[in-house]
Amino acid sequence: MDVNEFRKYGREMVDYIADYIENIRERTVVHGVQPGYMKELLPDEAPQKGENFSDIMKDIEKIIMPGITHWHSPNFHGYFAAGNSFPSILGDMLSDAIGCIGFSWATSPACTELEVITTDWLGRMIGLxxxxxxxxxxxxxxxxxxTASETVFLCMLAARNKIVNQIKAKNPHMDEMEIIAKLVGYTSDQANSSVPRSGMLGAVRMVKLQTDNTFSLNGVTLREAIEEDKKNGFIxxxxxxxxxxxxxxxxxxxxxxxxxxxxxGIWxxxxxxxxxxxxVCPEFRKYMKGxxxxxxxxxxxxxWMLIAFDCSVMWIKNSSYLVDAFNVDPIYLRHENEGRVPDYRHWQIPLGRRFRSLKLWFTLRAYGVEGIQQYIRRHCELAKEFERLILDDGRFEVVAETVMGLVCFKLKGDTILSEKLLEEIMATGKIYIIPAIVRDLYFLRLAICAERTTSEDIRRSFEVIKRATDRVMSMHFVIEGKHKPTIDIDISPLRLHGSCDEDEETSGTNGNHIGDVSPLR
Structure with missing residues (x-):
């Protein structure tokens, strides 16, 4: 492809992307293919000679789109929002074109310096x-x-390195592996599965602690665990x-x-x-007190900030802990300005890194703080609107407080009703939602995900759920002859202070039941 063809097909691709996003509401949100569908559409080997790009463009709708679940459709309500916006897409395009590998300031100063500035912008925006x-x-x-999953692992390794160095300084005779064997980390029974996984990868014991009736971990539980573990010789x-x-x-x-x-002295x-x-909205900062x-x-x-995957931002008070843990500095990576600016290769697990701050910069400038605030507040309002529809119907209960853009609900009565409801909803292909299980309580989650979701979309989604509920309850009458009584669900905390080998209510899977609902971490 020469530059003239690139201009031609680049414009065509931008038009295709614009049309795709503009008309995404009209597409069936859930794919309809079976495993192996693409093998029937593509040859067994790559072509020996290059093909005309116009033929490749034609195959997008024929081969790719049938196997896509449309995450940015207003009818997609699974997991959490997967950010995207036109400015972010343009940022990725320029990043791909520049193609620098910004592992140090010297390799492309703009790559490092824009990241320093935009992460400061974002930190101020959220009140750090x-x-x-x-x-x-x-x-x-x-x-x-x-991803946030990588960040948890990174921070756990930095914390491990810090504590090992502290103990060895006081006890030079102690072997590093002997110290690591005594380490214990904590998280809650509601944490993402990446946390116990980080403990597994880092060869340290990770303990899940019980949360209260609001699924929140508090200091009383943590103190009890610390005292018990110290008594048993753990660190x-x-x-x-x-x-x-x-x-x-x-x-x-x-x-x-x-x-x-x-x-x-716990990290x-x-x-x-x-x-x-x-x-970024001041009214939500009460949740970050402490x-x-x-x-x-x-x-x-x-x-949830309109940035295309991947862009996970981590802040640290003392970056020397990262540098101490990950600094391997051969002569060919050094430069004369070392120490005056961050060399981000010391702040992460990989060596190479893309120019991801471009899409952050483009998006924050295009929307502004007020635009981001408006977008997030609108999602929260739509979640509250859906919650009102659910409660006004009378057949549902909300199982957790609706704080932001997520509503957790179930049909009153036996779990089997909510399970059948999900089957009916997904069979329509009109909306996409997922279930979760928390302490044996099965429920459905509806998240507000797409930037362009409207109040009309929410009412339409509710109508899909309502009609599916009618069918489920109708089948229930036929089978049982009457409604079963509502069951009081006991969601009192369970004792989960133990190793990460225990049952993972929030991070495992059980048939069609999805516990860990955040794949884009």
């Missing part, structure tokens, strides 16, 4: 303390990672708290957890993958 920012010339600052070193859990969008109590972490990492974007106790915080603009 100045210790988390680059701009005060302290050891803190922000960095763009690929508490890490806590991953959640602001906006994957199952129900619950918020751990940082105001009580933070002082305990400070008292015991507090705050996972705000979804809800962190909402802190953030000053955190060592690290991460949020995913690629979820």
């Amino acid at each position: 303390p100045k210790e988390f920012l680059h701009s005060d010339h302290g050891p803190g600052g922000g960095v763009i990672q690929s 508490p070193f890490f806590l991953c708290a959640s602001l906006g859990t994957t199952g129900t969008c619950a918020f751990d109590d940082l105001e009580t957890l933070g002082p305990i972490c400070k008292e015991h 507090l990492h705050v996972d705000a993958a979804y809800a962190g974007s909402a802190f 953030i000053e106790y955190a060592e690290t915080l991460s949020t995913n603009p690629h979820k």
Whole structure:
């Protein structure tokens, strides 16, 4: 492809993308294919000679689109929002064209410096303390990672390195593996599955602690666990708290957890993958009270801030802990300005990195703080609208407080009714929602996901659910002869203080039941 063909087909592709997004509401949100469908449409081997790109363009609708679930459709309500916008797409286009690998400042200064500036912008937007920012010339600052899952692992490794070095300094005779064998980290029974997985990958014991009736972890439970583990010879070193859990969008109590972490020298990492974007709105910042106790915080603009995947931002108060843990500095990576600016290869697990701050810069400038606030508030209003429709119907109950853009609900009565309801909804192909299980309580989740979702879309989605409910209840009458009585569900906390090998109510799967509902981490 020469430059003239690139101009031609580039324009065609932009037109195709614009039409796709503009008319996405008209597409059936759920794919209708079976495993292996594409093998029948493509040859077994790559073509020996290059093909005309116009033929490739024709095959997008024929081969690719039949196997797509349309995440940016207003009829998609599964998982959490998957960010996207035209400015973000343009940012990725330019990043791909420049193609720099920004592992150090010297390789392309703009790649590093724009990331420093935009992560500071974003940190101020969500109200972070100045210790988390680059701009005060302290050891803190922000960095763009690929996912929140990677960030949890990164922070856990940095915390492990820090505590091992501290203990070895006092006890030079102790072997590193002997110390690691005694380490214990904590998270809640509602945390994303990436947290216990990070413990598994990092060879440390990760303990899930019970949450209260609002699915929130508090300091009383943490203190009890620490005291018990210390008594048994373990070394508490890490806590991953959640602001906006994957199952129900619950918020751990940082105001009580933070002082305990400070008292015991425990690294507090705050996972705000979804809800962190909402802190751009001052009315939601009450949920981040106590953030000053955190060592690290991460949020995913690629979820709820209109940025295309991947763009997960992490802030740290003292970047030297990352550098100490990951610094391998051969001569061919060094440059004369080392120490004056961040070399982000020391702040992450991979060496290479893309120019991801371009799409963040484009989007924040195109929408402005007010535009982002308006978008998030609108999603929250639509969630409340759906909640009112559900409650006014009378056949449903809401199983967790609707705080942001997520509604958790179930049919009153036996679990089988909600399971059948999901089957009926998905069989229509008109909307996409998923289930979750929290402490044996099965429910359905409806998340407001697409930028262009309207009140009319929400009412239309509710009508799909309502008609599916009519069919389920009709079948129930036929089978049972009458409605079964509503069952009172006991959602009192379970004792889950144990190893990460215990049953994972919020992070495993059980047939069609999805517990961990945040794949874009």
